[in-house]
Amino acid sequence: MDDRLVSKDLVYDGRIATGYKLRLRMGDGHVVERDYFHYNGAVVILPVLDDGRIVLIRNYRFAVDERLWELPAGMLEADEDPADCAARELAEETGHAAGAITRLGQFYSAPGTMDEVMHAYLATDLTAGPQNLERYEEITVEPQTEADVRGMIESGEIHDGKTLAALGLYWLKR
Numbered sequence: 513m514d515d516r517l518v519s520k521d522l523v524y525d526g527r528i529a530t531g532y533k534l535r536l537r538m539g540d541g542h543v544v545e546r547d548y549f550h551y552n553g554a555v556v557i558l559p560v561l562d563d564g565r566i567v568l569i570r571n572y573r574f575a576v577d578e579r580l581w582e583l584p585a586g587m588l589e590a591d592e593d594p595a596d597c598a599a600r601e602l603a604e605e606t607g608h609a610a611g612a613i614t615r616l617g618q619f620y621s622a623p624g625t626m627d628e629v630m631h632a633y634l635a636t637d638l639t640a641g642p643q644n645l646e647r648y649e650e651i652t653v654e655p656q657t658e659a660d661v662r663g664m665i666e667s668g669e670i671h672d673g674k675t676l677a678a679l680g681l682y683w684l685k686r
Contacts, residue, residue: 518543528552528587529626551628555598556585556674558616558682559608559635565655567606567638568675572650579650581670583678585630594631602635604644606653611637616681621674632678 516536524531530550537543559567571582586601588594595613603609616632645651656664661679664670 547625549626551626552590553588553629554585555594555601555631556583556678557598557602557633557635558583558678559602559638561638561655565657566661567655569605570652570654580672582672583675585674598633605651607641607643608638609641610635619677630674632681
């Protein structure tokens, strides 16, 4: 982007994101304005119980005013290892500790406006424990069979992008 960048003005400096108004020179010479947000990155975790059930959560998301079916996920702290973040977020949101955390892959969450990379992990050999939710989180833990999860995707009941992507990576690698 550096060779295209004409200007970069900070317009927002928040707790989890930094926003900029960019002016970029396109290949034909025209200059266009774009909004750009920087995030440290995030993880999404696919926890699978010993009996094969997938640990889904119901998570209230204020931006869409909906309780979504999701896989547990969370933001990386500055310089945090993604696998460590996955273990931490799994325990916080579901109460489960993983005996094994295996990398599934990574993807951009919304590359049209932000640079956030999501790291996907499989969590197995789970041990149940108490949730440790953030004050703003409203999360319930609701394990589902793989057949039920597939049906929920087909019906549109599961429509969270990171959840769909992580499940796709998992099913491709099996």
